Amino acid sequence: MSKETANKSVMLVEDEDSIAIALRFLLEREGYEVSRVADGKSAIEEIKRRAPDLVLLDVMLPGASGYEVCQSIRLNSALDDVKIMMITARASATERRKGLALGADAFLGKPFSNTEVKAEARRLLSEKALGDD
Amino acid sequence: MTKLPDVKSWSLRLRIFLFFALIALLGSLAIAAAAMFGFSRLEQSGPGSAFILTGFAGALSLVGLVTWVWLLFDQNVARPIQELSGEMRARAHAGVDKEIDHAPARYLGDLAPAAVAVTRDLRETRGALEDAVAQETERLKLEKARLECVLRDAPAGVLFCSADHKVALYNAQAVSLLEQAGDLGLNRPLFELLRRGPVEDAYARLQQSSPRPLSIGATTELLCVSRDDARLFEATMRLAPELTPKGAGSVKGPGYVLTIRDVTEAVAKHTDRDALLREVFERVRRRASNLQTALSASRDQATLTPELEERLRDAFDADTTEMTEAIAELSLRFDALSATSWPMSNIAASDLAEAVRLKLAVQGVDLSVDTAPLELNCDGFDLALLLTSVAQRVASAGLGDTLSLRIQPEEADEANPGAEMGAVIDLCWRGETAPMGAVEDWLSEDLVGDHGVTGREILDRHGSEIWPERTREPEARTTALLRMPLRRARALQTEATRSNRLEFYDFDLLNASQETALDDRALDELTFVVFDTETTGLEPERGDEIVQIAATRVVNSRMLPGESFDELVNPERSIPQTSIEIHGVTEEMVADAPTISEIGGKFHRYCGECVIVAHNAPFDMAFLRRHEKRIGARFDQPILDTVLISAVLYGGDAEHSLDAIAERLAVDIPEELRHTAAGDAAATAEVLLKMKPMLREKGITTLGELRKACSKHLGMMTRPLEVADA
Numbered sequence: 001m002s003k004e005t006a007n008k009s010v011m012l013v014e015d016e017d018s019i020a021i022a023l024r025f026l027l028e029r030e031g032y033e034v035s036r037v038a039d040g041k042s043a044i045e046e047i048k049r050r051a052p053d054l055v056l057l058d059v060m061l062p063g064a065s066g067y068e069v070c071q072s073i074r075l076n077s078a079l080d081d082v083k084i085m086m087i088t089a090r091a092s093a094t095e096r097r098k099g100l101a102l103g104a105d106a107f108l109g110k111p112f113s114n115t116e117v118k119a120e121a122r123r124l125l126s127e128k129a130l131g132d133d
Numbered sequence: 134m135t136k137l138p139d140v141k142s143w144s145l146r147l148r149i150f151l152f153f154a155l156i157a158l159l160g161s162l163a164i165a166a167a168a169m170f171g172f173s174r175l176e177q178s179g180p181g182s183a184f185i186l187t188g189f190a191g192a193l194s195l196v197g198l199v200t201w202v203w204l205l206f207d208q209n210v211a212r213p214i215q216e217l218s219g220e221m222r223a224r225a226h227a228g229v230d231k232e233i234d235h236a237p238a239r240y241l242g243d244l245a246p247a248a249v250a251v252t253r254d255l256r257e258t259r260g261a262l263e264d265a266v267a268q269e270t271e272r273l274k275l276e277k278a279r280l281e282c283v284l285r286d287a288p289a290g291v292l293f294c295s296a297d298h299k300v301a302l303y304n305a306q307a308v309s310l311l312e313q314a315g316d317l318g319l320n321r322p323l324f325e326l327l328r329r330g331p332v333e334d335a336y337a338r339l340q341q342s343s344p345r346p347l348s349i350g351a352t353t354e355l356l357c358v359s360r361d362d363a364r365l366f367e368a369t370m371r372l373a374p375e376l377t378p379k380g381a382g383s384v385k386g387p388g389y390v391l392t393i394r395d396v397t398e399a400v401a402k403h404t405d406r407d408a409l410l411r412e413v414f415e416r417v418r419r420r421a422s423n424l425q426t427a428l429s430a431s432r433d434q435a436t437l438t439p440e441l442e443e444r445l446r447d448a449f450d451a452d453t454t455e456m457t458e459a460i461a462e463l464s465l466r467f468d469a470l471s472a473t474s475w476p477m478s479n480i481a482a483s484d485l486a487e488a489v490r491l492k493l494a495v496q497g498v499d500l501s502v503d504t505a506p507l508e509l510n511c512d513g514f515d516l517a518l519l520l521t522s523v524a525q526r527v528a529s530a531g532l533g534d535t536l537s538l539r540i541q542p543e544e545a546d547e548a549n550p551g552a553e554m555g556a557v558i559d560l561c562w563r564g565e566t567a568p569m570g571a572v573e574d575w576l577s578e579d580l581v582g583d584h585g586v587t588g589r590e591i592l593d594r595h596g597s598e599i600w601p602e603r604t605r606e607p608e609a610r611t612t613a614l615l616r617m618p619l620r621r622a623r624a625l626q627t628e629a630t631r632s633n634r635l636e637f638y639d640f641d642l643l644n645a646s647q648e649t650a651l652d653d654r655a656l657d658e659l660t661f662v663v664f665d666t667e668t669t670g671l672e673p674e675r676g677d678e679i680v681q682i683a684a685t686r687v688v689n690s691r692m693l694p695g696e697s698f699d700e701l702v703n704p705e706r707s708i709p710q711t712s713i714e715i716h717g718v719t720e721e722m723v724a725d726a727p728t729i730s731e732i733g734g735k736f737h738r739y740c741g742e743c744v745i746v747a748h749n750a751p752f753d754m755a756f757l758r759r760h761e762k763r764i765g766a767r768f769d770q771p772i773l774d775t776v777l778i779s780a781v782l783y784g785g786d787a788e789h790s791l792d793a794i795a796e797r798l799a800v801d802i803p804e805e806l807r808h809t810a811a812g813d814a815a816a817t818a819e820v821l822l823k824m825k826p827m828l829r830e831k832g833i834t835t836l837g838e839l840r841k842a843c844s845k846h847l848g849m850m851t852r853p854l855e856v857a858d859a
Contacts, residue, residue, distance in 0.1 A: 068569040071601065075566065092468045094618060098600040101616065102569065109464075111457040 008125050011052040012036040013043040013069065014087075015061055023056065026114055027121065040064030044072050051079060054124055056117075057104070059088035059095075067102055074103030083124040087112070145210075145242035152206055159198050167191035213238035217248050224252040290366075290393040293373065296386040298323040298332065310366070310395050314359035318696045319688045320660045321741060323391075324360070331357040332391070335370045340386065357393070365400055366393040406470055413463050420456040423448065468596065477595075480513035481625055482506075482540040482556065488517040489524065489538055498528045504540040507556055510621035515591045518580050522588065523599070523615060524560055526575045533564015533613060542622060556622035561614040567601040572615065596620050651744070651771055652837030656825055659836060660743040661687040661773070663818035664698070664736070665810045666753045667716035669708050673755040678704035679729055680718045682736055683810035685818045686743070690825065692818050698739045699811045701726040715808050733757060733764035740770055744836065748791045748817045750774040771836060775817055777843035778824050782831070785846055791816060798823040 010032040014020040020036055027034045035050065037043040041063035047055060055073070059066035066086055073079045086099045089110040099107045105127075106120050143151075171187025178186070220233045233252055235245035284291055290307030294300055299320050308317050314326045323332065335355040342351065352371040359366070369392045427448045431437065486502035493500045509516075524536055539559040576588035576599065592598060599617045651659070664684035670677035684698040701718065703726045713719055726732075736757075747753045750772050761767050779789045783797070791813060795802055800819045806812025833839050 064570055065573055067600070068573065071566075071569040092465070092596070094596060094598045097618065098598045101600050101602050109461050111453075111460055113454050113457050115454075 007033065008054065009033045009035070009050065009052040010054045010056065010121065011043075011047060011050065012056050013038075013040070013061065013066070014056070014058045015039060016058075023117065026117065027056075030118060030121070032121070038062075040066070040069050043069050047073055047079065047082065048076065051082060053081070053128060054083045054085065054121060056121075057084055057086050059086060059090070059099075067098065070099070070102045070104055081128065083128055085120055085124060143240075143242060145244060148210070148240060148242065152202055156199065156202050159202075160195055163194035163198055164191045167194060209240040213241050214244070217241070217245060221248055221252060224255060287392075288394075290395075292323065292391040292393070293388065294323050294391060295388045298336075301388065307393065310364070310393060311359065313363055314361050316696075316739065318686060319693060325738075325741070326360050327366075328358045328360060328362075331355050332370075335368075336389065339370060339372055339389070356396075363397070364395055365397045367396045368393045402470060405466075409463065409466055409470065413459075416459040416463070417456060420452045420459070423452045424456075427452070477510045477512055477621070479508040479510055479623070480516075482509055482622075485509060485511070485513055485517055485520075486538050486540060488513070489520045492517065492521040493524055493528075493536075496525055498525055499536065500524060501535075501537040502539075503537060505542050505556075506625035507540060507542055507622045508625050509540070509556055509619055510623075511595060511619060512591070515586065516595070518586075519588045519591045520558065520560065520617075522580050523572075523575060526571075527560065527562060527567060527615070530567075530571065532567055533562040535563045537561045542624075543618065554622055556619045558617045558619065559614045560617075561612050563612055566603055566613045567615055569601060572599060572601065592617070652835065652840070654836055655834050656828065656836060656839060657690055657834075661746050661818070661821065662698075662740045662743045662770075663687060663746040663814055663821060664753065665747060665813040665817060666756060667712075667718055667808075667810045668756060669704050669706060669712055671752075673752075673759055676706065677756070678702075678706055679732075679756045680704050680708060680712075680723055681716065681810040682732060683814045684736070684739065685811075685814050687746075687818050687821065690822060692815070692822065694815070697811065697814075698736065700732045700735065702732045703728050705729075717809070729760045730763040730765075733760055734766060737764060737766040737768065740768070742770065744771045744773060746773045746775065746817065746821055748775045748794075748813070748820075750776075771840070773821075773839065774843065775820050775824070777846050778821070778828070778839070780846035781833070781839075781842045782824060782827055791820070794820050 008031075010027050012020055012023055012027075012034060014023065014036065015038045020038075024034045024036060032054075035046070035052070037046050040061040043055075043057075043061070044064065047069070055069075057066045057069055061069070066088070070084055070086065073082055073084060083106075084104045085106040085108060086104040087108045087110060088095060088099075096107045105124055108116065108120060167187050167190040170190055171183040174186055175183045217233070217235075217238050224233070233245070233249045235249055238245035238248075284302075284304040287304060287306060290310040291302070291304045292300055292307050293302035299322055300317065301319065303317050303319075311317050311326045317326060332355070335353050339351050339353050342353075352369055355368050355370060357366050357368050358364070371390045371392075373388045373390055427445050431442070431445050482504040483502070483506075486504045490500045490502050520538065524538070527533070528536060537560075539561060541557050541559070543555040543557045576592065579585045579587055580591075588599075597617055597619060599615050602614050602616050603612070662684050663686075664682060666679045666683075667681040668677050668679050679702045681701050682698065683700075686693045686696045701723050703723045705728055708718065708720050708723075745754075745768065751774070754768065754772060757764075757768055775791075775794065776789045779787070779794050783789075787793075792802075792807075794800075795816055798820055800816055800823065802812060802816040806815070828834070828839060831842075833842055
């Protein structure tokens with residue numbers, strides 16, 4: 001566990017259990033403190049309440065779409081420090097633009113490899129650490 | 134005594150009978166009178182003298198009598214007949230329309246009224262014929278205009294070619310389809326643009342399969358390839374009706390219409406899609422079977438050693454990574470392929486915006502529009518429906534006011550270098566940002582159209598998305614917007630860029646006979662390239678060079694401005710100020726222009742097999758000929774000089790400067806165009822056109838005859854020519 005990743009909180013917003021379990025395992029091994037929400041509506045509430053350092057946000061969610069969640073995080077200035085990594089199975093160039101325009105910090109297409117997720121998470125959190133300093 | 138009928142209504146036969154009866158009656162009376170006169174003198178002068186006197190008096194009175202009757206006859210019959218025939222001829226040949234005056238012929242019975250009837254009938258027939266011709270001409274004009282309309286917007290390229298494969302008509306689409314392959318021009322060989330083989334095969338096929346006389350309208354399909362092999366065309370060839378000349382007729386065969394559609398992309402897309410599918414199966418199948426094998430091996434606990442477990446894990450990693458990458462890459466390629474599969478047309482951005490504005494105005498929503506000169510590749514109807522609905526939702530949700538629709542170009546982004554130019558459609562307003570959830574709800578509803586399509590479906594067809602953004606502007610309030618990118622757009626094709634070349638077609642080209650050598654060809658049949666150059670100075674042999682070449686083509690006695698040639702040339706040397714003052718071509722203007730090796734070659738191709746014409750041709754040709762080696766082509770076309778033609782027409786001593794000739798022939802050269810290559814070339818072409826009928830009057834109708842006549846004046850070319858034309 002490296003120093004820079006210690007005590008960082010990551011929230012998984014993902015409705016599919018299989019991938020949520022795998023991601024939680026992966027991220028906990030990296031030393032992050034991981035929580036999970038399974039639908040869009042409660043995700044918005046949870047993120048407001050806990051203000052995690054990083055949100056892994058699936059686009060296809062019941063309740064509210066990932067884009068909607070993303071927009072509401074960015075419209076809330078109290079959550080400016082929250083980093084957002086969007087994950088989607090439909091990763092066309094236009095969707096990537098849409099995600100980034102709505103305020104996502106990274107955009108990952110499914111299927112992705114574990115290494116990719118780990119590297120992106122580390123990059124975003126170290127950017128955040130730099131921003132915090 | 135019965136009253137005689139009116140003298141004027143007596144018939145001609147009665148009149149002539151009366152003349153002869155008069156002669157007989159009066160002759161008899163005269164002879165009787167003479168005999169009585171002689172008899173009265175019998176006693177005084179004796180019988181001999183009395184007889185002589187009788188005969189003499191009888192003869193004399195008979196001569197007088199006949200003369201009187203002849204005068205009557207001449208005045209009342211012969212002369213009126215002659216006058217009448219003269220009047221009839223005037224009506225038959227000179228087109229006199231006035232009614233015949235038949236007062237002088239009043240004693241000719243029915244002859245005059247008959248002549249009047251004939252000429253009146255003639256006049257009416259002639260009038261009817263003129264009306265018919267005028268009507269027919271009008272009808273032909275209308276048909277021609279209709280044909281132009283049809284061809285202008287025909288979605289395919291249309292080329293009308295003669296039997297020897299020269300272009301007699303083309304439309305704007307044909308120009309844009311073939312513009313990469315080369316220049317399309319009237320009376321140019323089709324095979325400068327398309328590969329010869331498929332077209333000739335198809336033509337032969339049509340001729341063989343159709344019975345003689347060739348059945349018009351027989352068609353065949355073919356695939357043809359542009360000359361540079363870059364484009365593939367699906368084409369239909371249809372035999373065209375030909376004029377069958379009276380008598381033996383030509384053996385040339387009919388011309389044909391070639392309709393071409395560019396299938397390069399369709400074929401490529403199909404091939405790409407096939408290749409993509411095959412690749413998906415190959416890459417995924419191999420990895421999936423690898424994974425399956427590795428998975429079942431890992432389940433077998435009995436044989437699982439730590440070392441094997443390690444290797445299996447590596448294999449899992451490698452296979453999943455590869456499969457992940459493959460799917461990501463292949464899905465991107467699939468997106469790119471399928472985004473173009475829905476039929477789209479090119480709609481002017483301003484038209485789309487205006488449609489949305491009008492639809493909203495009906496619903497009481499004000500929208501201002503701001504569009505770049507763009508054409509959007511889209512389904513205009515659906516897109517207008519979507520934008521209207523979204524704008525209306527924004528307004529009714531009370532998100533803000535001052536709605537505006539902005540359509541701007543978007544250059545291809547660096548991350549995706551292969552992409553074409555796109556466009557961004559922004560719906561802006563002053564006020565709140567649109568909540569994404571609401572936008573998504575709007576998109577999932579059926580739009581108020583008649584085909585129950587949702588906004589989401591329309592977006593998917595266009596490979597697009599809509600999302601909210603905010604822009605911060607200097608003013609206090611920020612502007613909220615909904616953005617929708619479009620993948621494909623292009624600069625607006627103006628009427629000028631699209632169709633300024635359509636006016637040119639000439640079906641007479643189909644009847645031109647090509648077999649004979651150029652010298653035997655009538656001047657009216659030939660295609661001329663009339664050109665002019667601007668140069669750095671007057672002495673090609675001392676290193677002066679061309680700075681500009683302009684030319685225009687003259688086909689079938691028509692100038693074709695849409696096919697003109699106008700190129701600047703880098704002279705690879707300085708341009709003296711004195712020359713710049715004449716032609717206005719500066720060193721900055723030619724700095725980035727191609728050199729004579731390139732433009733000379735282009736001009737040579739432009740000339741093709743035409744007759745080259747220039748005013749003072751030896752001067753211009755000297756500049757070109759010096760570079761024939763660099764250009765890689767020889768200017769061995771027949772060359773005509775309007776200076777010499779002028780000498781043929783007006784004699785060697787007249788002034789033959791372009792200004793002087795233009796003045797004589799009432800050719801107007803606008804002052805601002807004088808001494809520009811294009812202006813002088815156009816003026817020379819007009820001079821040539823005006824000279825042709827004058828040459829015909831001199832009995833010069835073929836190229837050979839003209840060249841022979843000109844050669845008699847060749848001597849004058851050794852004199853230095855007017856300096857002003859340089």
